[in-house]
Amino acid sequence: MASVSVPGETVRGGLLRRPRSTAGFWSWVTTVDHKRIGILYGATAFFFFLVGGVEALFIRLQLAQPDGKILSPSTYNEFFTMHGLTMIFLVVMPLSAAFFNYLIPLMIGARDVAFPRLNAFSCWLFLFAGLFIYSSFALGGAPNGGWFGYAPLSTVEPGNNMLFYSTGLLMAGIASTVSAVNLAVTIINMRAPGMTMFRMPVFIWMALVVQFLLAFSLPIITVGLFESLFDRRFGTHFFDPAAGGDPVLWQHLFWLFGHPEVYILILPAMGIVSEILPVFARKPLFGYQFVVFSGIAIGFIGFGVWAHHMFATGLGPVANTAFGISTMIIAIPTGVKIFNWLGTIWRGDLRFTTPMLFALGFIAQFVVGGLSGVTHAVVPADYQQTDTYYIVAHFHYVLFAGAIFGLFGGMYYWWPKIFGRMLNERVGKVQFWIMAVGANLTFGPMHILGLEGMPRRIQTYTPALGLGVWNLVVTIGAFTIAVSVLIFIGNAVASFRRPKDAPADPWDARTLEWTVPSPPPPHNFDEIPVVHALDDFWHRKYAETEEGTLVPVPAGGSGDPRSDDAHGSGHGIHLPSPSYYPVIAALGFPLIGYGVIFHWWMAVAGAVVVLAGLYGWAFEPAAE
Amino acid sequence: MRRITRLAPGVGALAVVAAACAPNNHQDSLNPQGPYAQKIDTLFTPVFWIAAAIFFIVEGMLVLFAIRYRHRKGRPQTPPQIHGNSRLEIGWTILPALILVGVAIPTVSTIYDLARTPTGNVLNVNVVGHQWWWEVDYPDQQIVTANELHIPVGEPVYVSLCAAGVGYGGVPAPNECQPGPPKGAPPSAVGDDVIHSFWVPELAGKQDVVPGRTNHLVLQADRPGTYTGQCAEFCGLSHAYMRFKVVAQTREDFDAWVRAQQADAVAPPAGSLAATGMNDFLNGQCIACHAIRGLQVNGQPLTANGGPNLTHLMSRSCFRGCTMPITRANLEAWLRDPQAVEAGSWMQLNPKLSQDQIDALVAFLMTLR
Numbered sequence: 001m002a003s004v005s006v007p008g009e010t011v012r013g014g015l016l017r018r019p020r021s022t023a024g025f026w027s028w029v030t031t032v033d034h035k036r037i038g039i040l041y042g043a044t045a046f047f048f049f050l051v052g053g054v055e056a057l058f059i060r061l062q063l064a065q066p067d068g069k070i071l072s073p074s075t076y077n078e079f080f081t082m083h084g085l086t087m088i089f090l091v092v093m094p095l096s097a098a099f100f101n102y103l104i105p106l107m108i109g110a111r112d113v114a115f116p117r118l119n120a121f122s123c124w125l126f127l128f129a130g131l132f133i134y135s136s137f138a139l140g141g142a143p144n145g146g147w148f149g150y151a152p153l154s155t156v157e158p159g160n161n162m163l164f165y166s167t168g169l170l171m172a173g174i175a176s177t178v179s180a181v182n183l184a185v186t187i188i189n190m191r192a193p194g195m196t197m198f199r200m201p202v203f204i205w206m207a208l209v210v211q212f213l214l215a216f217s218l219p220i221i222t223v224g225l226f227e228s229l230f231d232r233r234f235g236t237h238f239f240d241p242a243a244g245g246d247p248v249l250w251q252h253l254f255w256l257f258g259h260p261e262v263y264i265l266i267l268p269a270m271g272i273v274s275e276i277l278p279v280f281a282r283k284p285l286f287g288y289q290f291v292v293f294s295g296i297a298i299g300f301i302g303f304g305v306w307a308h309h310m311f312a313t314g315l316g317p318v319a320n321t322a323f324g325i326s327t328m329i330i331a332i333p334t335g336v337k338i339f340n341w342l343g344t345i346w347r348g349d350l351r352f353t354t355p356m357l358f359a360l361g362f363i364a365q366f367v368v369g370g371l372s373g374v375t376h377a378v379v380p381a382d383y384q385q386t387d388t389y390y391i392v393a394h395f396h397y398v399l400f401a402g403a404i405f406g407l408f409g410g411m412y413y414w415w416p417k418i419f420g421r422m423l424n425e426r427v428g429k430v431q432f433w434i435m436a437v438g439a440n441l442t443f444g445p446m447h448i449l450g451l452e453g454m455p456r457r458i459q460t461y462t463p464a465l466g467l468g469v470w471n472l473v474v475t476i477g478a479f480t481i482a483v484s485v486l487i488f489i490g491n492a493v494a495s496f497r498r499p500k501d502a503p504a505d506p507w508d509a510r511t512l513e514w515t516v517p518s519p520p521p522p523h524n525f526d527e528i529p530v531v532h533a534l535d536d537f538w539h540r541k542y543a544e545t546e547e548g549t550l551v552p553v554p555a556g557g558s559g560d561p562r563s564d565d566a567h568g569s570g571h572g573i574h575l576p577s578p579s580y581y582p583v584i585a586a587l588g589f590p591l592i593g594y595g596v597i598f599h600w601w602m603a604v605a606g607a608v609v610v611l612a613g614l615y616g617w618a619f620e621p622a623a624e
Numbered sequence: 625m626r627r628i629t630r631l632a633p634g635v636g637a638l639a640v641v642a643a644a645c646a647p648n649n650h651q652d653s654l655n656p657q658g659p660y661a662q663k664i665d666t667l668f669t670p671v672f673w674i675a676a677a678i679f680f681i682v683e684g685m686l687v688l689f690a691i692r693y694r695h696r697k698g699r700p701q702t703p704p705q706i707h708g709n710s711r712l713e714i715g716w717t718i719l720p721a722l723i724l725v726g727v728a729i730p731t732v733s734t735i736y737d738l739a740r741t742p743t744g745n746v747l748n749v750n751v752v753g754h755q756w757w758w759e760v761d762y763p764d765q766q767i768v769t770a771n772e773l774h775i776p777v778g779e780p781v782y783v784s785l786c787a788a789g790v791g792y793g794g795v796p797a798p799n800e801c802q803p804g805p806p807k808g809a810p811p812s813a814v815g816d817d818v819i820h821s822f823w824v825p826e827l828a829g830k831q832d833v834v835p836g837r838t839n840h841l842v843l844q845a846d847r848p849g850t851y852t853g854q855c856a857e858f859c860g861l862s863h864a865y866m867r868f869k870v871v872a873q874t875r876e877d878f879d880a881w882v883r884a885q886q887a888d889a890v891a892p893p894a895g896s897l898a899a900t901g902m903n904d905f906l907n908g909q910c911i912a913c914h915a916i917r918g919l920q921v922n923g924q925p926l927t928a929n930g931g932p933n934l935t936h937l938m939s940r941s942c943f944r945g946c947t948m949p950i951t952r953a954n955l956e957a958w959l960r961d962p963q964a965v966e967a968g969s970w971m972q973l974n975p976k977l978s979q980d981q982i983d984a985l986v987a988f989l990m991t992l993r
């Protein structure tokens with residue numbers, strides 16, 4: 001690797017107090033600034049969102065009518081597998097990571113994450129893992145065993161397709177684990193003075209719960225993925241019943257990761273919604289502590305419900321009863337959150353900005369996914385529903401109409417902070433309504449299709465089943481969603497043509513990130529803020545009377561010097577220096593992956609690159 | 625506009641109600657046709673209405689608050705700063721918990737109800753999932769067929785589900801599937817051992833077919849008729865084509881069917897095209913996988929190895945996972961190129977059959993009534 005011989009001497013030599021070049025390719029490749037890494041995460045995730053969306057559109061074209069001929073069975077199986085894999089591992093997780101990276105330091109009053117170079121490493125490794133998995137299309141075929149890759153189908157089917165699945169997800173898992181540890185340490189150790197745990201924004205709380213879920217659930221799927229890889233590549237028999245293995249072992253390992261994963265995907269959006277609602281209702285979040293504790297409760301109970309994905313596997317009535325009841329129990333903290341959001345807008349002064357619309361849309365639609373989730377807990381009903389389009393409807397209400405709506409709300413809300421430019425509000429509202437109509441046209445009728453007997457993952461269906469009409473509606477809905485995404489892209493592109501004129505606090509918001517300019521300077525805060533309350537920034541702007549009436553604080557009257565401290569220059573602030581090593585270390589992993597699949601010498605070369613990157617990293621002189 | 629479109633999520637729930645009135649497609653979980661499917665439906669219906677009520681309450685509050693508390697021009701932006709209310713919190717924790725207790729009790733009793741092994745006049749059937757067709761064995765009647773499950777109406781049917789079965793040869797045993805190829809048998813060329821899921825929505829919920837395990841399912845039909853089913857667990861290339869049908873018959877019709885199935889195949893008259901076909905069948909590639917009861921090679925009965933038993937092929941209405949009617953043209957197309965008819969088919973023809981062989985084999989197959 002030629003790049004090994006290009007260490008960061010020149011960069012390190014400068015030891016600049018302020019970050020050096022703010023533009024250019026290499027400044028992005030070597031950045032350790034959590035804000036830039038957040039943007040990299042976001043851009044990558046959005047790119048994969050478009051890819052996964054195109055796959056979904058092909059799937060819907062194929063299923064629009066009975067006896068579809070657009071996709072062959074093998075291409076169809078690759079597309080539905082890659083759609084799920086992409087949307088979960090390469091879109092919702094990294095898009096949440098984008099918000100975590102960008103916002104955690106800003107919201108807790110820190111200048112960066114705990115381990116900036118490790119942060120860059122996670123980001124690059126995630127990108128390379130995604131590209132690695134997609135390279136399979138050019139190298140003999142993409143994963144085709146479904147996103148949960150059930151053994152033994154995933155271990156006996158010919159071809160390397162599912163090897164890309166196991167090795168690719170192992171890489172993505174390393175990236176996520178590293179990032180989880182980094183962000184958890186950041187939240188626990190780097191909060192500004194005065195920001196106690198119960199003064200943290202709910203988004204930060206949800207971020208913290210997610211990092212713990214990641215840290216505890218990813219090792220489980222790692223074990224499963226290694227076993228799957230070993231079964232295929234080294235002839236082990238973990239999942240081969242003829243040799244004493246058990247296919248159900250994979251299901252337990254997968255879902256013991258996979259169910260916490262669902263909360264890994266939805267809790268960030270819940271955190272975003274919990275930030276947006278109070279701002280546009282001009283009221284504090286109703287029952288802050290209950291929202292926080294319900295999030296923690298969901299995190300714990302989330303590890304005790306996995307076998308509700310396996311009610312038809314044949315675990316027996318005792319296990320099915322236990323997991324049915326635990327699944328009902330997890331509905332309770334979820335309901336608590338919904339009622340608290342309703343309590344937040346109750347008696348508020350609601351401004352229907354685009355972020356607010358997406359937040360309200362999240363609640364309205366998440367309720368559908370939550371309620372259909374309760375019907376799965378009714379185990380005998382799940383004997384009918386599982387593995388049908390009813391399930392597909394359920395988890396898309398949670399993950400698209402829920403998580404993606406929340407994340408879009410977050411994009412509209414924080415766009416001015418991140419890019420210094422507002423997105424067009426009118427266009428944003430149009431996009432919201434088209435997306436909401438599209439989502440419900442797409443995922444609403446899937447409930448009916450499932451109950452009327454349409455299994456999931458079928459490449460075609462006969463006209464005799466009478467499923468053509470609703471399938472056509474679903475396809476029309478999918479293309480409606482596509483239109484709304486195009487409108488968003490137009491809105492985003494147009495925003496970059498306008499001057500950077502977003503004020504520091506365009507929404508009259510409540511949390512610390514709005515105290516700094518838009519976009520924030522590289523060092524975030526001229527002076528580390530001192531926090532006196534939950535929603536500290538809001539309380540600098542507004543006081544409350546005894547009766548809870550809101551009274552604006554006159555400018556400069558808060559007695560807080562920081563609120564009018566806009567002139568700090570950031571001189572004398574130490575920031576971590578950029579580094580080549582994270583990206584080099586990350587680059588070795590896909591090589592190891594190809595080595596496992598194709599030729600051993602590639603794995604050796606990859607390991608050398610990883611070690612070289614880590615070596616240079618370890619001995620890179622710290623900037624003074 | 626806001627008011628109307630906010631209701632959009634409700635369309636999903638309403639549509640589910642509308643679906644209950646949809647025409648019967650014979651694979652409809654909302655149209656139970658036997659006591660086991662009925663038990664599930666009886667449980668699901670009230671849960672659905674409870675969910676619908678909660679849906680309308682929550683969405684109603686959301687819409688109401690959105691309208692009522694929207695910002696109006698000129699109103700000071702100083703709403704009351706309400707931080708929470710512990711009494712309300714406890715209320716909306718306990719109330720859903722109570723509702724869920726009410727749902728959990730019938731749920732648990734139905735789980736155990738459905739898991740009970742039926743007693744009395746019970747028909748035992750072993751169903752074996754193959755890529756991508758269903759083998760149906762009647763151990764007590766010594767019948768092996770494919771893609772069609774015949775049952776008598778009004779009697780519970782105890783289905784044992786397995787991923788390897790008589791297809792490997794051997795005698796079907798009640799309630800238990802063959803664990804795999806008998807010891808010493810040549811390894812099967814057929815990739816049978818993946819997970820499938822057996823689902824006839826109108827007669828029962830689904831149950832997975834898991835290699836290495838024997839799962840059980842009880843189903844029963846109240847009225848004679850045909851009920852379609854489908855593999856519900858993704859099982860590879862032609863998963864969508866892995867369908868089957870349940871034919872529910874009166875006891876007399878069922879007994880007559882059993883007697884017909886128990887009969888040996890009758891060899892076609894010597895010198896006919898069909899006889900040539902039989903000769904090709906017995907001396908060619910076919911017997912590597914397929915068996916026909918009553919025919920022998922070197923004095924030995926045929927044993928199936930992964931392929932459907934063809935004894936009374938023409939008594940069935942469908943093949944290729946019950947997605948194609950058994951017609952001369954379809955059989956010819958299949959024999960010409962199985963992979964063109966079913967993606968990934970395990971039926972490898974090497975060498976390919978000549979047109980003469982195909983004509984003769986089809987003529988023979990069509991005598992298997």
Ligand SMILES: [Cu+2]
Pocket residue numbers: 753756819820821855856857858859863866
């Ligand atoms: Cu199957």
